[in-house]
Amino acid sequence: MADHDSIKGKLTGRHVLLMVVAFFGVMLAANVIFIRAAVRTFPGVSEEKSYFQGLHYNDALAERAVQSRLGWTAEVTEVVREGETGQIVIYMAKDDTALTSLALTGVLKRPAHSDNDQSLAFNSLGEGLYKAEVAAFGAGAWDMALRAENSLGETFDIEARIIAP
Structure with missing residues (x-):
């Protein structure tokens, strides 16, 4: 009987495996909740054709210079x-x-x-x-x-x- 009680309180490989799986399970669930909330509140880029706007950035700077002179x-x-x-x-x-x-x-x-x-x-x-x-x-x-x-x-x-x- 004494041997059975001492085994009951030991930390085994099975316990460690369950703790690691539980930890990463909680982390995964939290990430899924936060990612869903983020995507739902801000669906994406609100600026259309931002790449082409970047190509014409020098034109925008020239327009601002003209406006500044006004x-x-x-x-x-x-x-x-x-x-x-x-x-x-x-x-x-x-x-x-x-x-x-x-x-x-x-x-x-x-x-x-x-x-x-x-x-x-x-x-x-x-x-x-x-x-x-x-x-x-x-x-x-x-x-x-x-x-x-x-x-x-x-x-x-x-x-x-x-x-x-």
């Missing part, structure tokens, strides 16, 4: 959210002088996915202020990409991250 500035002055709708107000200026008679168009989208992308059309409020009504404006982060154009055909691209209250 001396225009843009500032988001007000972001208001009322339920599911809202509005965005932007101030446009050149050398501290308000720019009027601009045509502003753009898109508002969520950073992580394109399900809620929506077009923006700005109306002039005067004195360099432009306002756009937003139909579906949930709380959180939004990326705004706009293009302002004057009567001479000069354009200015604006990109801004907006946090809706």
